Amino acid sequence: MEILIISALSIGVLHAMAPDHWLPFVVLGKAQQWNGWKTTRVVSLAGLGHVGSSVLITLLGLALGAALEHVNGWEELRGNYASLLLIGFGLAYAAWGVYHWKQHTHEHTEHHHHVHDGNKAAVVSYWTLFALIVFGPCEPLIPLLFASVGYGWMAVVSIFLVFGVVTIAMMLLQVHLALLGLSMVRFHFLKDASHIVAGAVIALTGLAIRILGI
Template sequence: MDGLNLLLITAATLGFVHTALGPDHYLPFIALSKARNWSQTKTLWLTFIGGVGHISGSVVLGILGVALGISVHKLEAIEAHRGNLVGWMLIAFGFFYSVYGIYKYLKNGGHNHLPHFMIPKKIRELHHLPLTDEEQNKEDNTRLTPWILFLIFVFGPCEVLIPLLMYPAAEHNVFGVIAVTVIFGAGTILTMLAVVFLGYKGSSLIKIRNREKYLHLVAGVIILIAGLGVQFWGW
């Protein structure tokens, strides 16, 4: 087996492993798909687009690094900085989405057992009716959330990709650089799609009455935990 074939097998393996072991690659999509009632097709498309953005950021950095003669050590330091940044971005997104989830919980009748003084005046003045099944199942078409996810994934680093690109680049093997990128990207994106698909299907089996009250808060907490995992627990 020649060096390039071994490198491609390594790229495919690392694409799968680094994605499967990184819950931040798929938990946000699963959580938001249920909270915002995205269809399976929309969820998978957004996952695919997020995966492409995730890979593209590191590929561009690697190619620029090769072109400018930047060492692997320096590129890895840049990737580590990007990882730190994306961790804080996930934490911020998860925190603010949790706050939004609390608002939705209160707005949709979750305040019944709270002390009067803890309920915002605007919500106290609202008169609520129970949500119908059609209202609960209505898809949320807000465009901001997918764009925020995409931006976070563009900043998300693929630390293991940089060293893989350096070997064929050092040999001036353009085909090798392209092949490693495609194989690693395919391994990463297909793993993301597979896990999100399984998570989507599995969560669909859980029936929660009046789920509109809870799911935004749950999604925010899950994203917040994913961000904490990236920032402090080495995900």
């Protein structure tokens, strides 16, 4: 059991280092000027949903008597769709960023309408990213959960907690460190195009995940 705990700890750290676990939060949070508390809340909830969804799939597989390779197949399918959806979301957000940028050329009398649209888009993008992270697979957790079943359900819960806490902690650490680093650099020339850049980075992240199979 100790080996499983250590494996959950180390694999959780490595798993959370994948760019799709933190980079989208960095660029979206920077573009929408999230404060520290909102960033922590969003990342934590998304991380919990990300790990929890794989636990539910594992439990479903066990209840149906599915073999490990079948459950891993389900997760691989989720991964294929998740990367495509992340690319699509990034492109859509970049397109909205172009629209948002063009709004700055309008007259001041249209300011209220512009702010209303911006707030609405921020809410939509927030929940879309949250859903994509939750939908994304957590493949390394599946074998650990299957292996822990033989030790009883408390072992399954322990593996979930260790992997989940480590994953969320790593996501938070990377996001806040990246935002801290960005706060020390001034990109005044990119200020009006921050949403375009954010969308492009998110799309490229999804593309990298798909190509590299991370």
